[in-house]
Amino acid sequence: MPVASEKSAVVLLSGGLDSATVLAIARDEGWAVHALSFRYGQRHAFELSAAAELARRAGAVEHLICGLSLDLFGGSALTDPALAVPHGRSDSEMSAGVPITYVPARNTIFLAHALALAEVRGASAIFIGVNAIDYSGYPDCRPEYIAAFESMARLATRAGVEGGTLRIHAPLQHMSKADIIRRGLELGVDYGATHSCYDPDPTGAACGACDACQLRLRGFADVGRVDPARYVER
């Protein structure tokens, strides 16, 4: 088991654009990183190989992939094959309510596991890539939710009993997709190695039309760069 650093953090790493940027920010701030990803029955499991490669390149202390059974509960187009991932939604559609790609309580479940890993490794921080765009639609991306999780987490663990501290870092919280990409490029993130698409083809090529692809492509357009990810030919 890796030895806990003086300043070690758990980074939730999906393999997408946001978490890749968070990983780079955590490393830039000098944290020893324990990267944590989940196999949860998601359609887009390609993101896990992206996560492994990103963790390796960033010099993470370790990268764990934890199995979850979120498909047991259903209720999301990301885990239920019977629900279609929406494509080509307009801005007003994307900003109206909680999307069908929302996975019930997913961030709570992810953060709970990060808390377990933080406790076992003696890490004092958890990094998560929620951001301003996500929390227009996903309840568990809102700043007040993240703050409430932090308060709960401080009471939840051995460290909480023994006077330790734990902080949840959400460095992208108030950033647009374009801001995130700009910061990541400054830090040398290779976005060609990230995977964001909710509905990739069998080779892992991104669809270009789901919410995640649309937001990502628009972010690159806003900074005047070409997205280096691989998209299906159309």
Add this chain to the structure above:
Amino acid sequence: MPVASEKSAVVLLSGGLDSATVLAIARDEGWAVHALSFRYGQRHAFELSAAAELARRAGAVEHLICGLSLDLFGGSALTDPALAVPHGRSDSEMSAGVPITYVPARNTIFLAHALALAEVRGASAIFIGVNAIDYSGYPDCRPEYIAAFESMARLATRAGVEGGTLRIHAPLQHMSKADIIRRGLELGVDYGATHSCYDPDPTGAACGACDACQLRLRGFADVGRVDPARYVER
């Protein structure tokens, strides 16, 4: 998928004495129960067959067993074969600090999954069997922790965004083991069908000497009853 009742609740059901009593309390209060158990690499997986039988007898709407990978993190005698379950500890040993049988962030992970199930099924309550004895040693059994989880949970879900409510019920919170057993017997709980031991023999017989067995046996002694569970011959 079962239809959500007007008054439906998720009950965390380990198959032990406490959660069996909580299940009976929830049914007595008129809740339609979605029982949820976890297979998390625990030594005492016998509790899962106890949970299934208890859910069936109590007329639960459904009983889900969700796989978790808590053994990935280690750090507990309940999930790590290299750590021994303590036997024959004295009262002062049991009340001194967080025990080695504590599983890091376990209740947070369990409650997070209960939250996902509650959201998908439209349940407005989650029942958990934490109690006064547990929270002398386990940080995530303390009343202030449960209250903080509830605050966080209300912000975490679609229901939270749309004005729904969610309550965490911990009806055993201020009860001693003897109080719990008395209440369960009133409600007709068959404690012979429950499993509490952390370290059962290969046939599922309880050891009689781990913390869980000691607290349970003392509870029955305090109410003047014989524990109907099956113990190893000694």
